[in-house]
Amino acid sequence: MVIHKKIVILGAGPTGLAAGYELSRSKNQVVIIERNKKVGGLSRTEECNGNFFDIGGHRFLTKEKRVLDLWKNILKDDFLERPRLSRIYYNKKFFNYPLKIKNVLKNLGLLNSFLVIFSFLKAKIKKQKEDNFEAWVTNRFGKRLFKIFFKSYTEKLWGIGTKELSSDWARQRIQGLSLFKAIKDALFRKGKEKTLIKKFYYPKYGSGQMYEKMAEKIKENQGEILLNSYVQKINYQDNKIKNIVIKNKGETREISGDNFISTLPINKLILKLSPQPPKEIIKAAQALKFRSFIIVTLTIDKKDLFPDNWIYIHDRNLKTIRIQNFNNWSPDLVKDKNKTVLGVEYVCWENDDFWNKSNKELINLAKEELGAINITKKASQKLGSSWLEEIKAGKVIKAKDAYPVYTPKFKDDLKVILDYLENFKNLQTVGRSGAFCYNNMDDSILSGLNSAHNII
Ligand SMILES: Cc1cc2nc3c(=O)[nH]c(=O)nc-3n(C[C@H](O)[C@H](O)[C@H](O)COP(=O)(O)OP(=O)(O)OC[C@H]3O[C@@H](n4cnc5c(N)ncnc54)[C@H](O)[C@@H]3O)c2cc1C
Numbered sequence: 001m002v003i004h005k006k007i008v009i010l011g012a013g014p015t016g017l018a019a020g021y022e023l024s025r026s027k028n029q030v031v032i033i034e035r036n037k038k039v040g041g042l043s044r045t046e047e048c049n050g051n052f053f054d055i056g057g058h059r060f061l062t063k064e065k066r067v068l069d070l071w072k073n074i075l076k077d078d079f080l081e082r083p084r085l086s087r088i089y090y091n092k093k094f095f096n097y098p099l100k101i102k103n104v105l106k107n108l109g110l111l112n113s114f115l116v117i118f119s120f121l122k123a124k125i126k127k128q129k130e131d132n133f134e135a136w137v138t139n140r141f142g143k144r145l146f147k148i149f150f151k152s153y154t155e156k157l158w159g160i161g162t163k164e165l166s167s168d169w170a171r172q173r174i175q176g177l178s179l180f181k182a183i184k185d186a187l188f189r190k191g192k193e194k195t196l197i198k199k200f201y202y203p204k205y206g207s208g209q210m211y212e213k214m215a216e217k218i219k220e221n222q223g224e225i226l227l228n229s230y231v232q233k234i235n236y237q238d239n240k241i242k243n244i245v246i247k248n249k250g251e252t253r254e255i256s257g258d259n260f261i262s263t264l265p266i267n268k269l270i271l272k273l274s275p276q277p278p279k280e281i282i283k284a285a286q287a288l289k290f291r292s293f294i295i296v297t298l299t300i301d302k303k304d305l306f307p308d309n310w311i312y313i314h315d316r317n318l319k320t321i322r323i324q325n326f327n328n329w330s331p332d333l334v335k336d337k338n339k340t341v342l343g344v345e346y347v348c349w350e351n352d353d354f355w356n357k358s359n360k361e362l363i364n365l366a367k368e369e370l371g372a373i374n375i376t377k378k379a380s381q382k383l384g385s386s387w388l389e390e391i392k393a394g395k396v397i398k399a400k401d402a403y404p405v406y407t408p409k410f411k412d413d414l415k416v417i418l419d420y421l422e423n424f425k426n427l428q429t430v431g432r433s434g435a436f437c438y439n440n441m442d443d444s445i446l447s448g449l450n451s452a453h454n455i456i
Contacts, residue, residue, distance in 0.1 A: 006257060006259065007030045007259045007261065008256075008260050008261075009030060009261045009262075010262040010263060011434075012032045012033075012040070013039075013041020013044075014211060014431075015430055015444040015447055016032050016263045017448070018214070018446075018448030019430070019448035019449065020223050021217055022448070022456075023456070024218045026456055027221075028455070029222070029223075030218070030223045031224040031225075031255065032218070032223070032224070032225045033229045033244070033246055035228070035230040036228070037228050039208075039214075039215045040211035041263075042056075042293075042399055043055070043207045043441055044207070044208040044211065045205065045206030045208030046297075046397055048297055048299070049299065049335070050335035051299060051326070051335055051339075052205055052206040052208075052332075052333040053297050053326050054324075054329075056322070056345055057207075057309060057310055059084070059201070060079075060207075060210075060441065061200050067446060068201075071201065074210060074217065075204075075210055075213060078209065079202075079210075080201065082202045082330065084309055086308050086309055088311070089315060089373060090148070090315060093107040112144075115144055116148070118142075120142035120145065121142070122143075123138050123141070127139050131167060132162070132165060132167055132408060133163070133166065133169060134146065134151075134161075134165075135163075137170055146162075149314060150162065152314055153312065153313075153314045155316075157347050158347075158403070159349060164408070165405075165408075166407060168406050168411070169438065172438055173438060204330055204332045205332055206333055207441075226246070226248060228248055228249060229248040230248075231246055231272065232244075232245045232246060233245040233274050234262075235274050236273060239423045239424055240426050241260045243255055243257070258426060259455050260426055260427045261427075261451045261452075262427065262428070262429045263431035263432075263434040263448075265290060265433035265436075266414070266429055266436050267285040267286065267288040267417075268285075269434070270420075271285055280416060285413075287409070288417075288436060289405045289407075290402065290403060290404055291402055291405060292348055292349060292355055292399060293345065293347055293399045294348065294354075294362065294399070295324075295343045295344070295397050295399075296345075296363055296365075296366035296395075297344075298341070298343075298366060298367065298394050299340070299391070299394070300340045302338070303337060303338050303340055305325065309324070310322050311323045313373070315373075317372075318373070319346055319354075319365065319369065320344050320345060320369050321345055321346065321347055322345045323342060323373075325341075342370070344366035344369060346362075347402070347403065355398065362396050363394040363396065366394070367391055403438070404433065404437065406438070410436070428454060430447040430451045431448065434447075
């Protein structure tokens with residue numbers, strides 16, 4: 001079967017939906033193709049026994065009025081302002097975040113705190129060339145602080161050494177999301193850090209509620225969304241995308257269009273093009289890598305386990321990078337208010353041994369790691385010693401292509417690909433994976449809106 005639509009959007013995450021919303025509002029004929037059974041992409045909300053959880057909690061923060069107005073318009077009273085509390089677990093201790101000087105000194109100890117300041121001053125005098133993550137951070141925080149707080153967390157997240165990671169990631173993220181700057185600020189009293197924002201917006205029923213509502217609006221505007229539809233192939237001729245081939249419930253269909261917006265991972269987009277692009281383009285696409293993400297949610301038969309929305313786990317002996325407490329994101333995420341829904345988060349490579357672990361193995365590991373963290377010691381006082389056995393339901397969600405890996409060479413490979421894609425006059429590749437950019441939802445939405453405006 002062949003369908004013709006004016007505009008074909010690949011992927012129903014925030015970017016694809018924002019583009020579809022804007023285009024359908026201005027009476028353009030759109031179809032959105034999504035491989036999952038629900039919309040929202042990495043920002044969707046999943047369900048387990050009547051409880052809701054995100055693929056990692058998703059805060060709604062933006063400086064863009066356009067995006068904030070859009071969010072508020074879509075969800076109205078269901079767009080809540082929520083308090084934020086998060087801490088860092090390191091060396092069997094919890095560091096308040098934002099950092100409190102007394103808490104830092106107490107946790108690090110006087111000698112360690114003195115050594116941190118000494119190493120910070122040393123780094124200020126003896127600067128390194130900032131061509132990798134480790135050098136960038138060390139220059140700003142000193143070697144000791146780097147080792148204490150950056151090294152193990154970053155290596156767990158990215159799966160490569162901190163010298164193999166581009167300083168671009170530090171530039172983009174650390175400035176705005178830094179425990180380390182917070183420590184520095186706390187120690188050296190250097191003004192306010194922008195990520196110490198203590199409130200954020202959040203939909204009553206999870207991040208995905210926003211995108212499900214957006215999808216409803218697109219359908220009201222006569223837009224079409226095809227779920228469970230996997231883009232297999234993208235056919236082109238004379239520098240124009242002609243059509244895509246999708247697989248929907250075992251059936252293959254062809255969809256042609258005048259304009260195409262892709263939010264698929266850019267490396268996978270290249271590999272789907274037919275005829276195959278030149279060898280050097282394929283090589284560049286194969287060099288770009290994404291980290292995958294796994295969340296294990298566990299329902300515990302107790303309430304008020306701990307007050308944080310999430311806790312970063314910087315301990316190198318634990319594989320988890322973060323623990324979410326979804327009750328504290330929005331009470332409406334949890335069906336029974338006497339229970340707590342936790343999310344234990346892991347990062348790995350697609351198809352490595354960790355990725356291929358069974359759900360049972362992952363649930364057992366998550367339980368074990370919760371048991372190893374002090375917070376559960378506190379919890380166990382409340383819960384009784386058998387609290388781990390009280391963990392009832394567990395659900396595992398695996399997400400591919402979650403984090404674009406900024407190796408020192410990624411910009412060269414990306415440039416090769418983008419230069420090549422420039423030739424296609426009716427194709428835009430946007431969004432987090434589409435632009436290979438560590439975007440938050442607001443940046444992703446903006447790129448979707450902009451791609452729509454380019455067409456309009
Ligand atoms: C763990 C984690 C926590 C995060 N926390 C926050 C946060 O707190 N705040 C924030 O603002 N942002 C956060 N983000 C970022 C946010 O998730 C992204 O910015 C956003 O989801 C990107 O939207 P997108 O539409 O560009 O891509 P995606 O959300 O990745 O959507 C792309 C869509 O394309 C679909 N697709 C892929 N391949 C195919 C195919 N072959 N055929 C059909 N469909 C396909 C996918 O299924 C997906 O639905 C977080 C990300 C992660 C991984």
